């Protein structure tokens with residue numbers, strides 16, 4: 311499609327932009343257009359594992375994640391397009407006393423939220439996931455039968471199809487080069503395919519969202535941090551219907567992908583990019599860190615010794631945007647009418663896309679809850695923080711994604 315003048319312009323065709331376009335159109339916004347510089351889902355979203363875990367460390371986050379799972383479960387029936395939701399269940403494994411205490415606390419929160427969870431022993435873990443070759447180090451596990459994952463590209467395509475059903479204009483290979491602001495309000499965007507008028511701009515440019523905002527004088531700490539996983543060649547017994555596995559003490563997650571093992575993690579010494587050096591339209595480094603991926607395999611071999619000898623089929627990697635407080639950045643920017651953020655996903659922008667897009671719609675309404683208000687970009691405006699410490703804090707959010715003391719080696 312060709313870009314044209316419109317009321318609402320969503321920049322970015324990843325999970326967040328696609329969800330935003332659908333939810334805005336569904337909320338009654340008219341003349342919504344989505345501009346994506348490459349192909350849909352071709353950046354961070356296309357690299358994601360798609361995991362959705364509902365059991366969290368706070369009641370609020372647990373309820374939000376439950377709402378997301380419900381949304382994905384009913385996606386096809388409600389929207390008429392499939393996001394390939396797989397309700398495989400998940401197992402969160404504990405080996406040491408602090409991890410057991412965390413599991414018990416999470417289980418209590420889950421029960422308070424009405425989420426069906428079960429604390430189980432190693433033998434039951436192996437029954438649910440027979441591909442775990444060695445369960446001797448498992449002290450306890452949390453089984454969440456209604457957890458699962460989406461296929462990120464299917465999710466984006468489904469949001470886009472549903473958005474198009476509501477009349478949204480979707481233009482790929484259209485890069486926003488600059489945003490026009492007239493008398494303190496968004497008036498248009500300049501693209502590689504010409505200039506268009508628009509009144510409401512949603513910046514959902516993923517790891518480039520901070521760079522795009524900076525062009526309009528908005529400084530927001532959205533820090534790209536490297537995250538990656540590998541998928542092995544087919545291994546006996548593995549398949550896509552096995553439960554998602556999370557092992558916080560070694561900061562590893564895994565699931566079946568096709569007939570292979572998908573295994574990723576959060577390294578304790580992460581790699582981030584100085585956000586002030588990210589530019590609109592420039593590519594981010596595109597090489598996986600094989601040393602780190604090797605460390606993930608070494609950690610996971612405690613449960614699946616054969617993983618270290620398995621051939622690697624492919625490595626997925628990208629630079630999800632992290633924030634210093636680990637929270638989304640959603641809502642209107644003070645001082646520029648019509649400039650709205652939908653970014654800073656802290657590596658849960660696929661599973662959190664529907665929730666984030668709902669918050670976005672709410673942030674534009676007359677009734678904004680304290681929770682949604684707390685996600686506002688204005689918590690970082692004006693800039694009283696330093697770029698270097700904001701970068702360090704955001705990177706630390708990724709490194710401590712599972713806030714657990716490491717096991718002694």
Ligand SMILES: Cc1cc2nc3c(=O)[nH]c(=O)nc-3n(C[C@H](O)[C@H](O)[C@H](O)COP(=O)(O)OP(=O)(O)OC[C@H]3O[C@@H](n4cnc5c(N)ncnc54)[C@H](O)[C@@H]3O)c2cc1C
Nearest residue numbers: 322324326347354355359360361486516628658659660661
């Ligand atoms: C290896 C890996 C595993 C992950 N696993 C999970 C997981 O299991 N669960 C989960 O929820 N999340 C996961 N994530 C995180 C998730 O991928 C991100 O949080 C999510 O994809 C962010 O979506 P987004 O739409 O904000 O960003 P993106 O997908 O990066 O989309 C932003 C889009 O904006 C476009 N764009 C940028 N600038 C412009 C411009 N100027 N003009 C037009 N278009 C522009 C880009 O081309 C891009 O397509 C993972 C990430 C990685 C890297």
